[in-house]
Amino acid sequence: MKNNKGSENDNGGRNGKNRRNGNGNGNGEGSQQQDKLADENVAKIVNPKFPRTVFKTGLRLMSGNEAIAEAALYAGCRFFAGYPITPSSEIAEHLAKRLPQVGGYFVQMEDEIAAMGAILGASLAGAKVLTATSGPGFSLKQENIGYGCIAEIPCVIVNVMRGGPSTGVPTKASQGDVMQARWGTHGDHPIVVLTPDSVEELFWETVRAFRIAERFRTPVIILADEIIGHMRERLFLPKPATVNVQGRRRPRRDTGEYSAYQIPRSDIPIIPNFGEGYRYHVTGLAHDETGFPTSEPAVIENELIRLHRKINRASNVIVKWEQYFLDDADVAVVAYGSSARSARAAVNRLRASGRKTGMFRLKTMWPFPTRAIKALSERVKAIIVPELNMGQAVLQVERAALQKCKIIRLNRVDSEMISPKQIVKIVKDL
Amino acid sequence: MAFDYNFYLRENHLPHIWCPGCSHGIVAKGIIRAVHKMGWEKDDLVIVSGIGCASRLPGYVDANTLHTTHGRALAFALGIKIIKPYLKVIIVSGDGDALAIGGNHFLHACRRNIDINLIIFNNKVYGMTGGQTSPTTPFGSFTSTGPYGNVEHELDPVAVGVAAGATFVARTTAYHVMQMDKIFTQAFEHKGFSVVDVSCDCWTTYGRKNAMKNPVDMLDVYRKKCVKYEKYQELSDEEKKEHIPIGIFHRETRPEYVDELQLIKERAMKELKK
Numbered sequence: 061m062k063n064n065k066g067s068e069n070d071n072g073g074r075n076g077k078n079r080r081n082g083n084g085n086g087n088g089e090g091s092q093q094q095d096k097l098a099d100e101n102v103a104k105i106v107n108p109k110f111p112r113t114v115f116k117t118g119l120r121l122m123s124g125n126e127a128i129a130e131a132a133l134y135a136g137c138r139f140f141a142g143y144p145i146t147p148s149s150e151i152a153e154h155l156a157k158r159l160p161q162v163g164g165y166f167v168q169m170e171d172e173i174a175a176m177g178a179i180l181g182a183s184l185a186g187a188k189v190l191t192a193t194s195g196p197g198f199s200l201k202q203e204n205i206g207y208g209c210i211a212e213i214p215c216v217i218v219n220v221m222r223g224g225p226s227t228g229v230p231t232k233a234s235q236g237d238v239m240q241a242r243w244g245t246h247g248d249h250p251i252v253v254l255t256p257d258s259v260e261e262l263f264w265e266t267v268r269a270f271r272i273a274e275r276f277r278t279p280v281i282i283l284a285d286e287i288i289g290h291m292r293e294r295l296f297l298p299k300p301a302t303v304n305v306q307g308r309r310r311p312r313r314d315t316g317e318y319s320a321y322q323i324p325r326s327d328i329p330i331i332p333n334f335g336e337g338y339r340y341h342v343t344g345l346a347h348d349e350t351g352f353p354t355s356e357p358a359v360i361e362n363e364l365i366r367l368h369r370k371i372n373r374a375s376n377v378i379v380k381w382e383q384y385f386l387d388d389a390d391v392a393v394v395a396y397g398s399s400a401r402s403a404r405a406a407v408n409r410l411r412a413s414g415r416k417t418g419m420f421r422l423k424t425m426w427p428f429p430t431r432a433i434k435a436l437s438e439r440v441k442a443i444i445v446p447e448l449n450m451g452q453a454v455l456q457v458e459r460a461a462l463q464k465c466k467i468i469r470l471n472r473v474d475s476e477m478i479s480p481k482q483i484v485k486i487v488k489d490l
Numbered sequence: 491m492a493f494d495y496n497f498y499l500r501e502n503h504l505p506h507i508w509c510p511g512c513s514h515g516i517v518a519k520g521i522i523r524a525v526h527k528m529g530w531e532k533d534d535l536v537i538v539s540g541i542g543c544a545s546r547l548p549g550y551v552d553a554n555t556l557h558t559t560h561g562r563a564l565a566f567a568l569g570i571k572i573i574k575p576y577l578k579v580i581i582v583s584g585d586g587d588a589l590a591i592g593g594n595h596f597l598h599a600c601r602r603n604i605d606i607n608l609i610i611f612n613n614k615v616y617g618m619t620g621g622q623t624s625p626t627t628p629f630g631s632f633t634s635t636g637p638y639g640n641v642e643h644e645l646d647p648v649a650v651g652v653a654a655g656a657t658f659v660a661r662t663t664a665y666h667v668m669q670m671d672k673i674f675t676q677a678f679e680h681k682g683f684s685v686v687d688v689s690c691d692c693w694t695t696y697g698r699k700n701a702m703k704n705p706v707d708m709l710d711v712y713r714k715k716c717v718k719y720e721k722y723q724e725l726s727d728e729e730k731k732e733h734i735p736i737g738i739f740h741r742e743t744r745p746e747y748v749d750e751l752q753l754i755k756e757r758a759m760k761e762l763k764k
Binding site: 114138139141157160161163164165167169170171173174175176177178179180181182183184185186187189203204207315317333334335336337339340341342343344345352353 | 500503532533534536538548549552553554555556557558559562564565566567568569570572573574576577594595597598751754755757758759762
């Protein structure tokens, strides 16, 4: 079975200098790579200490939501703020029980906005933080997600997607928030969005989300959906010591008044935690290197370009995909999340009947693997994009493919899952 | 010797943005004096704000300062206080910030009794955006969004604070500076959530529209109208309408939120070890 993992440096930035990390196409687990962005100002990376006794390792049957919650603990998350919402409430419930056991804090806030605010505050004070919600709550959190982007506060936000718009279909799955995850907050901001497709992957991608958030000081969004959130699957819980976690960088220089947003060569500011002797200012206004508001056009422009460059430069670490039977395929299914499960089944059936079909599975939705999709579109006759929405990720696929091949949309919004049969039929009709 | 404010200020970020005649500076100095009196280290001091004129205050103070989104200062501050309980957290907020867009957070912070000090710069108007009606704009007065007079009735943050369960609730004014110092100090000493409603003025966007000749006249109203809460109780209903009660309205001791979270943590860890 061909099952390659890829990543790429998606050069969407305006600045041509950001090609330093080159092309990492198909180079496996980028997160294991050496930290090329290390900077001379970094004194030490502080990893959390795990009390090992509180993790029950070994083979387990877990729901996707529980896997997210447990993975957060492995990643070092010690603060969760949330608000009850279907179908993500199990994450809060699991953490309400588990966080105090590992020395962390669970807070049920008065609303979704407050939950987002609370995790940003806790992150500034030094904790690794998580919140979880679904569509309506995700909309409410958007303003503060933007705050996390501009003030560069690490945090992880889980959106277990359900049918929308508005209250929609709370107990059924959808993939309608792909574009909201990208563009939900106002202003032209960069964002990282991961789209896992199984319980096991939810676990490992949650751990990775924390690594990305802490290392690049950015909000990271995990887009799950009701199907994988509520589905139970086999999951092997590892020993905590074997899990690769990311600590937070701290400045080396003396304490006292500090300019938190002076930008080292890595483009990632080294921001100390509140209450550790460095006194600095944080604002959601466009700011200069001291963190104070500015109305200087050049400073405002540089800040926004640098925020984008920070994520673009890191895309060889962030952007991942899975290639399934793609090497000799003439038809490719580009899928993500629960739709990728149907796509996988469809590919298996088509292969069994001799059709050269493969799947390109988006593990990272944003930044989008534009060049990998472009390369794919040059090798196949047609790309099918099955989605539980009216066509969102397909827009990006079309943009990347530049009309090099036929792009077929498969959209389903009746609150049911896309069946493998639907995909098989499209391929057979080609 | 004169009080050295500069020790607590980021002088390179002055002058401040407040208009001439604004009373926010008076309140800011009161906060600094109270912090000094408490003997708090600047490293341990966190000042959080939302959006508005008052919310620009943190930038001028040499401490851990956080200027958040509109109305959400309480949510951010809660996260900070839970993770680092040794930090002294003060929130400065305007009336619109704390009571309109942040009203929900205000209610629940009172209820939780988290050891945070909320100071409401209550100038009865949205000053930064040009003087629109706020939740505390008096009935009948004129604002840029109430050109025919305000038809809504004002919210009393003190009454709401008491009802929502805040364990320290007080009101002072920008005129009563000596009392303000005392109240701030007592609020800071109090273990639990404290609310101090500071009546202050925006002459630029509110006073001028409401026939106030100058900022001094506006402050003078407090001199004439304010009476201590204890004395206010003895007034007749007619007299009460003409007066504003100031002082400490409510003080009680209840379990503090972060302490309780620590206890839960200890209990959960203990049960797990068994």
